[in-house]
């Protein structure tokens with residue numbers, strides 16, 4: 617079966633499952649100002665990039681049925697994880713320079729509980745493994761073979777994640793790049809946002825609780841074993857139920873250097889708006905790269921306890937998706953350069 621036909625089949629099955637599992641009628645699902653208390657901005661889900669819009673729809677189907685934010689963000693990011701045409705997340709992700717698809721993911725809930733997997737292979741939904749690390753182990757993070765063993769022991773299926781398209785692209789890259797990892801390879805790929813980047817997602821549920829998830833295949837053609845910011849709590853994602861949450865996308869090494877998501881949450885705690893906090897973090901990244909800020913891209917996205925959201929990027933081109941009771945939009949982030 618072709619990749620596309622397989623994905624269409626999976627999508628139809630998932631929609632059917634969602635519909636059959638739904639307890640509310642279609643009419644009750646229509647957003648309603650009172651029901652969703654939209655003046656307070658809840659519930660709301662935001663995520664990185666324009667492909668976040670499809671993921672937000674998955675999260676929304678949980679939120680609108682009074683589901684928990686943690687369930688919403690997991691359900692939401694599983695959508696790009698399962699999409700073989702998204703070559704930066706999960707199944708179909710671009711491999712490392714050795715041709716191996718290695719995935720990074722983390723999740724964090726309203727109680728500050730968190731779980732993470734890094735450099736995990738052969739598992740289509742690393743976000744669900746991360747959640748299981750959070751819920752069934754005394755640890756926060758499992759990596760590589762240990763993460764795979766844990767997943768297999770807990771019922772996850774071993775699958776081939778390298779699609780024919782991603783394998784073809786990798787073989788082409790090998791001819792041109794002579795096996796040397798590039799700092800910001802995704803910006804040189806044609807085709808726009810579909811061709812790059814992590815999904816980071818944050819949601820507030822009807823009760824006002826906040827959770828987040830972040831999942832990626834990481835920088836394309838990275839060295840084997842390289843881990844970016846996305847599975848690192850505090851760098852790629854951070855949630856504090858009293859304040860808000862933040863996530864990001866782009867060159868993970870730069871995000872780790874400033875512990876980006878945690879920095880943004882702390883700036884919001886001090887009173888900055890989500891956008892101002894993201895901007896301040898981006899300015900630090902620019903300051904860390906005085907010679908060559910044009911070689912890198914980082915975008916941050918944040919949500920505060922009141923449901924106010926904002927984003928900021930180093931360079932033009934970072935989009936993010938927002939869904940709440942009165943809007944379902946893709947927005948362009950402001951940028952520094």
Ligand code: SD4
Nearest residue numbers: 814834835844865866868
């Ligand atoms: C990483 N931040 O692995 C992730 C991937 C990404 O642009 O967003 N790349 O560094």
